[in-house]
Amino acid sequence: GAGVSQSPSNKVTEKGKDVELRCDPISGHTALYWYRQSLGQGLEFLIYFQGNSAPDKSGLPSDRFSAERTGGSVSTLTIQRTQQEDSAVYLCASSFSGRASTDTQYFGPGTRLTVL
């Protein structure tokens, strides 16, 4: 079956603009995660959605970052007033149930964001 898909694959924006990154999880997966991969910080967790529960936003670096998950499927990560330090690859992952005892996270190809 289809894996996790993300769009766009590349995004170049100017400092101060808002951007939206999209993630389509694997069909049937109830848990969705966003991570960021940058040279300086490595791979870091941003936010986690499990079904219809309130998301775990503990990894979001600032209030300029937000995310939504509509209908328990597609998710959008929004970065407002982008800064150069936001330049990174944004990775989305999904897992079947979100239960740690059984779950494995499968990752999408990522969106490379460049803020000029």
Added chain:
Amino acid sequence: AQKVTQAQTEISVVEKEDVTLDCVYETRDTTYYLFWYKQPPSGELVFLIRRNSFDEQNEISGRYSWNFQKSTSSFNFTITASQVVDSAVYFCALSEPLITGANNLFFGTGTRLTVIP
């Protein structure tokens, strides 16, 4: 403090050599999970293995094997008879759901493996 340490930043081996990638983790959780992912030049993280903290059996999958030792908090990964296609960055990761209340992964900084033909 870093929860997952991959001390080897880069390793180069000649094709057909065996190579071991080290991973040391730190957690106070009594039940935790360890993972290895491969990131080839294409960039997509590929899942390799998942191990529960209460299962210390070593695992072998083809040319890949994993050695989990709770006594030393290590989860090392060995590739036997390496091939050029094994060239990638390998990440070790940890989840500690009882402490964090979530399943997010803490990643090491990765080891870049280059297999020279």
